[in-house]
Amino acid sequence: MPRQVTAFSNATVKLLRALRDKKARRRERLFLAEGLRILTEARDSGRLPEIIAFSAEGAKHPLAAEIIAATESAGGDAIETTPNILSKMSGKDNPQMLLGAYRQLDTKLDAIDRTRAPLWIVAQALRDPGNIGTILRTGDAVGAGGLILVDDCVDPFSVEAVRASMGAVFTQAVATARWSEFISWLRRGEGQLVGTSLKATRDYLDAEYQRPCFLLIGNEQQGLPADYEAECDLLVKIPMAGSADSLNAAMASAVMAFAISASWR
Amino acid sequence: MPRQVTAFSNATVKLLRALRDKKARRRERLFLAEGLRILTEARDSGRLPEIIAFSAEGAKHPLAAEIIAATESAGGDAIETTPNILSKMSGKDNPQMLLGAYRQLDTKLDAIDRTRAPLWIVAQALRDPGNIGTILRTGDAVGAGGLILVDDCVDPFSVEAVRASMGAVFTQAVATARWSEFISWLRRGEGQLVGTSLKATRDYLDAEYQRPCFLLIGNEQQGLPADYEAECDLLVKIPMAGSADSLNAAMASAVMAFAISASWR
Numbered sequence: 200m201p202r203q204v205t206a207f208s209n210a211t212v213k214l215l216r217a218l219r220d221k222k223a224r225r226r227e228r229l230f231l232a233e234g235l236r237i238l239t240e241a242r243d244s245g246r247l248p249e250i251i252a253f254s255a256e257g258a259k260h261p262l263a264a265e266i267i268a269a270t271e272s273a274g275g276d277a278i279e280t281t282p283n284i285l286s287k288m289s290g291k292d293n294p295q296m297l298l299g300a301y302r303q304l305d306t307k308l309d310a311i312d313r314t315r316a317p318l319w320i321v322a323q324a325l326r327d328p329g330n331i332g333t334i335l336r337t338g339d340a341v342g343a344g345g346l347i348l349v350d351d352c353v354d355p356f357s358v359e360a361v362r363a364s365m366g367a368v369f370t371q372a373v374a375t376a377r378w379s380e381f382i383s384w385l386r387r388g389e390g391q392l393v394g395t396s397l398k399a400t401r402d403y404l405d406a407e408y409q410r411p412c413f414l415l416i417g418n419e420q421q422g423l424p425a426d427y428e429a430e431c432d433l434l435v436k437i438p439m440a441g442s443a444d445s446l447n448a449a450m451a452s453a454v455m456a457f458a459i460s461a462s463w464r
Numbered sequence: 465m466p467r468q469v470t471a472f473s474n475a476t477v478k479l480l481r482a483l484r485d486k487k488a489r490r491r492e493r494l495f496l497a498e499g500l501r502i503l504t505e506a507r508d509s510g511r512l513p514e515i516i517a518f519s520a521e522g523a524k525h526p527l528a529a530e531i532i533a534a535t536e537s538a539g540g541d542a543i544e545t546t547p548n549i550l551s552k553m554s555g556k557d558n559p560q561m562l563l564g565a566y567r568q569l570d571t572k573l574d575a576i577d578r579t580r581a582p583l584w585i586v587a588q589a590l591r592d593p594g595n596i597g598t599i600l601r602t603g604d605a606v607g608a609g610g611l612i613l614v615d616d617c618v619d620p621f622s623v624e625a626v627r628a629s630m631g632a633v634f635t636q637a638v639a640t641a642r643w644s645e646f647i648s649w650l651r652r653g654e655g656q657l658v659g660t661s662l663k664a665t666r667d668y669l670d671a672e673y674q675r676p677c678f679l680l681i682g683n684e685q686q687g688l689p690a691d692y693e694a695e696c697d698l699l700v701k702i703p704m705a706g707s708a709d710s711l712n713a714a715m716a717s718a719v720m721a722f723a724i725s726a727s728w729r
Contacts, residue, residue, distance in 0.1 A: 329594070333712050340715075342705025363712075370706055404726055437722070440607025441635055447598050447628075450605075450718040453711070457702070457719045458726075461669055 201258075201267065201277035207287070211278055215252055215288045215300055221354050228303045230356035231288070232368070234295035235263055240366025241301065242266050248299025250276045254285060257296025270299070290358060301369075303356055308347070308374045308384045315372075316344025317410040318459060320452060321381065321392075323427065324350040324418040331355050332363025333449040334416070338371050339364075341456045345372025347413075349381050382430060385413060393459070394423055394431035395451055403435040408459045416455075419448045466523075466532065466542035472552070476543055480517060480553045480565055486619050493568045495621035496553070497633070499560035500528055505631025506566065507531050513564025515541045519550060522561025535564070555623060566634075568621055573612070573641045573649045580637075581609025582675040583724060585717060586646065586657075588692065589615040589683040596620050597628025598714040599681070603636050604629075606721045610637025612678075614646050647695060650678060658724070659688055659696035660716055668700040673724045681720075684713045 204212060217223035218231045229249060232238060238248070239262055251270045257263055258279065271277050285294040304310070313319065320338050325331055331353060335346055348355060355373050364371075376384070385392060391409040395416075415431060417423035422445070428434060437446065437454060446454065469477060482488035483496045494514060497503060503513070504527055516535045522528055523544065536542050550559040569575070578584065585603050590596055596618060600611055613620060620638050629636075641649070650657060656674040660681075680696060682688035687710070693699060702711065702719060711719065 333715060336712055337715050339706030340702075340704050340711050365710075365712075367706065404729070437605075439605050440725075441604030441632065445630075446605045446718070447601055447630075449715065450598065450602050453715040453718050454722045457723070460705075461723075464669070 201271070201279045204278045204280045205284070207284065211250060211276060212280065212284055212288070215250065215298070218300060219290055219358055221357065224303070224354065224356050229300045230303055230361060231298055231300055231358050232361050233289050233298040233358070235260060235297055237361070237366040238266050238297055238299050241299070241369040242269065244369040246301060246369050247273050248275055248301050250278070250300040251297070252278050252280055252285060252288065253297045254282050255279060263297050304373070306373055306375045308376045308380060311345060311347070311372055311374050313344070313388055313390060313411045316342065317412065317463065318343045318456060319345060319347060319411060319413050320456065321347045321349060321413050321415045322352060322448075323378070323415065323423060325352045325416070325448060326419055328353050328357045328359035329363045330419065330449045332360040332368070334452045335360075335364040335367040335371050337449070337453045337456055339367035341460050343371065343456060345374065347381060348373070348375045349378045378427065391432045392430060393433045393435065394428050395437055395455060396423065396428050396434045397436060397439070397445070399434040399436040401433070401435045403437050403455060403458055406433055406435045408462050410463070412459055414452065414455055414459065416448055416452050466536070466544045469543045469545045470549070472549065476515060476541060477545065477549055477553070480515065480563070483565060484553075484555055484623055486622065489568070489619065489621050494565045495568055495626060496563055496565055496623050497626050498554050498563040498623070500525060500562055502626070502631040503531050503562055503564050506564070506634045507534065509634040511566060511634050512538050513540055513566050515543070515565040516562070517543045517545055517550060517553065518562045519547050520544060528562050569638070571638055571640045573639045573645060576610065576612070576637055576639050578609070578653055578655060578676045581607065582677060582728065583608045583721060584610060584612060584676060584678050585721065586612045586614060586678050586680045587617060588643070588680065588688060590617045590681075590713060591684055593618050593622045593624035594628045595684065595714045597625040597633070599717045600629040600632040600636050602714070602718045602721055604632035606725050608636065608721060610639065612646060613638070613640045614643045643692065656697045657695065658698045658700065659693050660702060660720060661688065661693050661699045662701060662704070662710070664699040664701040666698070666700045668702050668720060668723055671698055671700045673698075673727050675728070677724055679717065679720055679724065681713055681717050
C-alpha cells in the first residue's frame with residue numbers, strides 16, 4: 200500500500216525535490232519524469248520508477264493506478280502526497296498529478312549496440328535542455344537507436360529535457376563521451392559520420408548515406424569545430440533560402456534525420 | 465545624440481519594460497528585439513527600431529554604433545542606460561547590451577501577397593512562444609513567405625518568440641486570423657492546403673505539392689481538429705517509427721516544409 204506523506208521534511212520528498220539538481224541526479228543515478236503520458240510511455244518501454252509520487256486525484260486514473268500497483272509489485276516505493284509538494288518536486292505551478300524517479304541506465308558508449316539501428320544522433324556541446332529532449336523525441340519518431348552526447352552537453356536527465364523528450368528518454372539509448380573517446384569507439388566498427396556544414400558543397404538530398412549512419416549536430420551557437428568537421432566521412436549542406444544563416448540545432452537534426460531515413464526507402 | 469537615462473521612472477524605460485506584456489504590445493503596436501545579431505538581421509531586412517536602448521559597453525561595437533546612428537537619423541529615439549535597466553527590460557539576468565522596440569507591421573491577412581512565395585506556414589492554436597519563433601526561423605530557412613496564425617495562438621511578438629525566431633520575425637510576413645476568415649481568404653485565390661495527420665494514408669514523401677502551398681500545423685497537444693483536416697486539399701502522414709505518437713509541432717513543420725520544398729527541385 201502507498202504511504203501517505205504530507206511533510207516537506209520527509210526523506211523521500213527531500214530526495215525527489217533534490218533530483219531537480221544535477222549533482223543529486225548524478226549521485227543517486229536517478230531522474231524525474233512527470234505526468235501520466237510519459238510514465239505510461241516508460242511502462243510500455245518496460246521501465247518502472249524506483250519511487251512514484253502522486254496526489255489522491257492523480258491515483259484515480261485507471262492507468263495511473265496500474266502503474267502505481269506495478270511499481271509497488273516490483274519493489275518500488277509509492278507515496279501519496281499533496282499537489283503543493285508535487286509542485287515543489289516538479290518546479291511547476293501546475294504540477295502533473297503523478298511523477299516518478301527512474302534509474303539512469305548506463306551511459307557508457309560501450310553499452311551501445313550500433314547494429315541495433317540504422318541511425319544514431321551525435322550532439323556536440325548542446326546547451327539547451329529543450330533541444331536535447333526534442334532531439335530524443337525526433338530520434339524516437341525517425342527510428343534512431345539513440346543519442347550520443349559529446350563534449351560538455353547539458354544533462355539529458357534534467358526535468359526540462361525529459362519533459363521535452365515526451366518519453367523518448369525511455370526508448371532511446373543515451374550515451375555521453377568525450378570527442379576522442381567517441382571517435383575511437385566509432386572507428387572500431389562500421390559507421391558513417393555525417394556532419395552538416397554551411398561550407399559543404401554537397402547538398403543533403405544528393406548524398407549517399409550508409410548504415411549505420413552517425414548524424415553529428417553541433418553546438419547551438421558555434422556549430423561544429425573545424426577539426427570535428429574534418430573527421431566526418433561526409434559533409435553536407437542544407438541550403439538556406441533566407442537571410443538568417445542557420446536552422447535551430449533541433450530543427451537541423453529533424454530535417455537531416457528524416458532526409459537520411461527517406462533516402463533508404 | 466543618445467540621451468543618458470538611468471532612472472527606472474523614466475517614461476521611455478517604463479514603456480520598454482511594459483513591452484514584455486502583451487496588452488502593452490497591442491496598445492503601442494511595438495515589440496522588443498534584443499541583441500546585436502537580431503538587430504543586425506532587422507537592419508539588413510530594412511527595419512530600424514523606433515526606440516533603441518543600450519549600455520555604454522554595447523554601443524562600442526561598430527555594428528551597434530551603426531544601428532544606433534541609423535536609428536537616430538531615421539527619427540528614432542536612442543537611450544544609453546545601465547545593464548541593470550536593460551536586464552529589467554528583457555527579463556533576463558544576463559541581458560543583451562542592445563535592444564530595440566520595433567513597430568508591428570500589419571498582421572491582417574489581406575496584407576499577404578500569396579504569389580510572393582511558394583510556401584506559407586499556417587499554425588493553429590500554438591501555445592508555446594518558442595515554437596512560434598522556431599517555426600518563423602524554419603520558414604526563413606526554407607524560403608517560406610510567412611506565418612499565418614489561426615485561432616488562439618500565443619503572441620508572435622513576445623520576447624520569447626522573437627528571441628527563438630533569431631530575427632526571422634523581420635523577414636517573414638506574420639498574419640493572424642480566425643479559421644473561417646483564413647479559409648474564406650484562402651479560397652478566394654490559388655493555394656493548396658496541406659495538413660499532416662496520423663490518420664492519413666498518403667505518405668508525406670509520395671504526395672504532390674502545389675504552389676502556393678499552405679502547410680497547416682496543429683496545436684501542440686491536440687493536433688488539428690477533425691473539421692480542419694476535412695478542409696485540407698491534401699492530408700499526409702509522416703510515418704513514425706517509435707513508440708511516441710508524434711513529433712513536436714515545430715519539428716513536424718521543419719520536416720514537412722523541407723520535404724515540400726525538396727519535392728519542387
